[in-house]
Amino acid sequence: MVDTNELLSLDELEAAGHLRTGRKHVLSILVENKPGVLTRVSGLFTRRGFNIDTLSVGPTDDERISRITLTLDGAQNPIDQVTKQLHKLVNVLKIKDLEPAETVARELALFKVAVDAQTRSEVRELAEVFRGKVVDVGRRSIIVEVTGDRSKIEAFERLVRPYGLVEMIRTGEVAISRGREET
Amino acid sequence: MRAVDALMECLKAEGVEVVFGYPGGANLPTYDAFVDAGIHHVLVRNEAGGGHAAEGYAKVTGKVGVAFGTSGPGATNLVTPIVDAMMDSVPVVFFTGQVRTELLGTDGFQEADTIGITMPAVKHSFMITDPRELPRIIHEAFHIAGTGRPGPVVIDLPQDLSKVDIPYEPVTDVHLPGYQPRTTGNAKQIRQAARALAAARRPVIYAGGGVVAAGASDELRRLVRGGRFPVTTTLMGLGTYPAPDDLWLGMLGMHGTRAANYAMDEADLICAIGARFDDRITGKLSEFAPRAKFIHIDVDPAEISKNIPAHIPIVGDAKQILARLDAEYTAQDADASRLDAWWQRIHTWQERHPLRWEPAADGQIKPQQVIEAIHRITGGDAILSSDVGQHQMWAAQFYDFPEPRRWVNSGGLGTMGFGLPAAIGAQLGDRDRTTVVITGDGSIQMNIQELATIRQENLPVKVVVLNNGYLGMVRQWQELFWQERYSHVDMNTYGGEEASPDFVKLADAYGIRGVRLTEAATFEDDLRAAFEAEGPAFIDVRVVRDEKVYPMIPAGEAARDMVG
Numbered sequence: 015m016v017d018t019n020e021l022l023s024l025d026e027l028e029a030a031g032h033l034r035t036g037r038k039h040v041l042s043i044l045v046e047n048k049p050g051v052l053t054r055v056s057g058l059f060t061r062r063g064f065n066i067d068t069l070s071v072g073p074t075d076d077e078r079i080s081r082i083t084l085t086l087d088g089a090q091n092p093i094d095q096v097t098k099q100l101h102k103l104v105n106v107l108k109i110k111d112l113e114p115a116e117t118v119a120r121e122l123a124l125f126k127v128a129v130d131a132q133t134r135s136e137v138r139e140l141a142e143v144f145r146g147k148v149v150d151v152g153r154r155s156i157i158v159e160v161t162g163d164r165s166k167i168e169a170f171e172r173l174v175r176p177y178g179l180v181e182m183i184r185t186g187e188v189a190i191s192r193g194r195e196e197t
Numbered sequence: 198m199r200a201v202d203a204l205m206e207c208l209k210a211e212g213v214e215v216v217f218g219y220p221g222g223a224n225l226p227t228y229d230a231f232v233d234a235g236i237h238h239v240l241v242r243n244e245a246g247g248g249h250a251a252e253g254y255a256k257v258t259g260k261v262g263v264a265f266g267t268s269g270p271g272a273t274n275l276v277t278p279i280v281d282a283m284m285d286s287v288p289v290v291f292f293t294g295q296v297r298t299e300l301l302g303t304d305g306f307q308e309a310d311t312i313g314i315t316m317p318a319v320k321h322s323f324m325i326t327d328p329r330e331l332p333r334i335i336h337e338a339f340h341i342a343g344t345g346r347p348g349p350v351v352i353d354l355p356q357d358l359s360k361v362d363i364p365y366e367p368v369t370d371v372h373l374p375g376y377q378p379r380t381t382g383n384a385k386q387i388r389q390a391a392r393a394l395a396a397a398r399r400p401v402i403y404a405g406g407g408v409v410a411a412g413a414s415d416e417l418r419r420l421v422r423g424g425r426f427p428v429t430t431t432l433m434g435l436g437t438y439p440a441p442d443d444l445w446l447g448m449l450g451m452h453g454t455r456a457a458n459y460a461m462d463e464a465d466l467i468c469a470i471g472a473r474f475d476d477r478i479t480g481k482l483s484e485f486a487p488r489a490k491f492i493h494i495d496v497d498p499a500e501i502s503k504n505i506p507a508h509i510p511i512v513g514d515a516k517q518i519l520a521r522l523d524a525e526y527t528a529q530d531a532d533a534s535r536l537d538a539w540w541q542r543i544h545t546w547q548e549r550h551p552l553r554w555e556p557a558a559d560g561q562i563k564p565q566q567v568i569e570a571i572h573r574i575t576g577g578d579a580i581l582s583s584d585v586g587q588h589q590m591w592a593a594q595f596y597d598f599p600e601p602r603r604w605v606n607s608g609g610l611g612t613m614g615f616g617l618p619a620a621i622g623a624q625l626g627d628r629d630r631t632t633v634v635i636t637g638d639g640s641i642q643m644n645i646q647e648l649a650t651i652r653q654e655n656l657p658v659k660v661v662v663l664n665n666g667y668l669g670m671v672r673q674w675q676e677l678f679w680q681e682r683y684s685h686v687d688m689n690t691y692g693g694e695e696a697s698p699d700f701v702k703l704a705d706a707y708g709i710r711g712v713r714l715t716e717a718a719t720f721e722d723d724l725r726a727a728f729e730a731e732g733p734a735f736i737d738v739r740v741v742r743d744e745k746v747y748p749m750i751p752a753g754e755a756a757r758d759m760v761g
Contacts (some may be wrong), residue, residue, distance in 0.1 A: 023396060024393060024396055024397060024466055024490045027490045027508035027509065045375075046374075046375060048326070049314075049324070049326075053313070053316065054316060057316055057317050058317075060317075061317045094502065095499065095502075095503060098499035098501075099497050099499050101498070101499070102320075102497070102499055103321075103375070104320075104321040104341060104373060104375050104376045105375055106375050107374055107375045162462065164323055168757070
């Protein structure tokens with residue numbers, strides 16, 4: 015006979031899968047450096063209806079392995095499903111859902127701002143405050159390079175937009191975990 | 198040796214006995230290698246037939262099926278079997294020919310981006326760029342297809358590379374750092390599951406195709422019988438628990454039994470094993486099994502909490518996990534009488550709502566009675582290879598399967614045209630067992646050309662068409678949910694005349710004995726005679742035209758809202 019005190023009461027069980035986390039996630043994905051791997055990753059997102067915010071791909075210190083850094087919104091995407099489905103791709107070696115507090119994340123952006131003789135110096139000053147670099151100066155425009163986390167880049171964008179933002183491009187975040195441990 | 202000769206060596210090393218395919222320009226080298234390979238190659242009449250035949254072979258034997266097609270249209274014809282194999286987790290390696298490498302990307306003759314087209318629907322795929330890698334890749338493909346959660350793997354082989362002379366050495370190991378399926382379930386979770394089962398007052402065991410794939414039928418039976426648990430299976434899991442049986446509730450889902458669906462609805466604990474809470478099972482997700490906690494056992498971690506959040510997830514091989522779960526449960530020494538009230542409730546449903554059909558008043562044949570007759574004639578021991586539609590549901594409902602790997606059908610994708618070619622593979626996988634195609638007049642015409650393959654291979658497949666002159670399942674939906682506005686479901690009449698092909702003559706043209714059955718009173722004797730005669734048979738059974746599959750959970754509704 016079973017002692018009911020030892021039994022696991024069904025009421026005690028809580029669902030394990032929280033389907034939406036509600037915050038931004040940065041996934042660091044190590045993949046084999048082979049043709050078509052990025053297509054497999056991005057195709058999986060399309061097929062499962064997941065939405066990528068940013069994605070960047072680059073080599074690692076091992077030439078056989080590339081790193082994909084991918085950001086997505088946990089309010090709209092079931093992160094648990096995303097990582098599990100990614101794990102099923104044979105070319106995916108490792109996935110890390112980086113903890114925001116334990117992560118250094120950087121993005122590079124180039125801003126082409128419309129300026130005239132008067133406003134040029136104002137924009138240059140703003141760039142200095144953001145530790146940005148002026149990489150090109152023309153008669154009617156100026157290009158500023160800014161590096162930082164997402165909020166810094168978005169803040170800079172807000173400030174230069176009133177001058178006339180001709181064009182802007184962002185790389186998407188790359189990220190690495192703090193401390194000795196490997197990402 | 199040439200890369201294609203190495204390919205044949207690899208197939209033999211993998212123990213491949215039979216393959217299915219169709220030659221063309223880009224795979225001429227491969228077909229040249231078949232001449233001396235000593236491998237049984239079945240020439241199908243459409244690549245899709247070859248793909249489904251490979252699936253049928255894999256489903257019956259549990260081994261990896263193999264299909265070949267050429268580039269371009271050969272490969273695109275394989276797309277349906279590839280997706281089908283993905284949906285039903287069938288281990289098949291597909292070899293497609295490809296144009297010469299210098300033509301790649303130039304829209305060459307019979308060029309298609311096979312890797313690109315199939316990418317969202319494969320477990321994995323390989324484009325051969327260095328012929329020396331071919332042997333290793335073939336073994337990797339077999340390993341990926343057949344282990345973990347099984348699935349299709351595509352190997353695309355450009356014509357020029359397939360002729361290259363390569364040094365061949367047998368490959369003894371595969372190295373896939375990114376592919377390591379988990380097999381052993383977490384011991385703590387298994388113990389927790391055992392305790393939850395012991396605490397449950399209204400448990401249901403819900404088993405799916407994963408139990409078939411894992412070969413875990415014996416372990417499932419021990420757990421169910423040891424705990425006196427009510428057990429149901431999905432369409433894909435039929436046979437894992439023998440029917441009929443005291444603990445067997447019948448299939449669940451859209452056309453499952455009321456007892457199975459009501460039991461899920463009222464359960465306090467559902468133990469899902471190798472099943473994926475498909476929409477045909479759950480109906481309206483928010484109202485599915487509202488009182489239940491879930492144990493979910495699956496080899497694919499991505500299935501856990503995909504549709505239904507699992508309280509006790511266990512990832513791994515069902516065979517190992519069920520054996521350990523059974524032992525842990527036995528150790529709990531739970532009082533079996535705690536389930537008495539639950540069983541009483543279930544018995545009430547079973548008595549009140551058995552699966553049933555009424556004989557037709559005018560002496561016509563009811564489709565359900567044909568399935569029952571086939572069960573009697575074959576002693577319940579046949580392989581049934583089904584197409585998709587009403588006949589599929591009637592076969593699932595009325596043919597009690599005593600063992601797994603006897604029921605071959607397209608569950609996830611629902612591919613009409615699957616049944617006939619799949620039966621070719623099934624029969625070749627189990628030559629001594631009666632193999633029956635259950636099909637309709639719609640489905641059979643989607644791949645009817647494979648009758649020629651059956652004839653050429655001299656396979657004693659019995660094809661039974663439940664012919665109602667309609668696309669019956671679509672018609673049923675139009676009748677029940679679209680105000681009887683029938684749109685393009687009548688396959689039988691044109692200008693008031695009968696327009697259906699004469700299947701008996703058609704079978705005759707293929708060199709297969711055909712017979713037409715129309716009378717409920719006498720059909721079984723003729724059916725038996727057709728089954729007992731040697732060789733293949735094509736049996737056109739004219740059934741009541743507007744018979745519907747019941748019971749039914751209307752799409753998007755809850756189990757307790759079953760109709761019929």
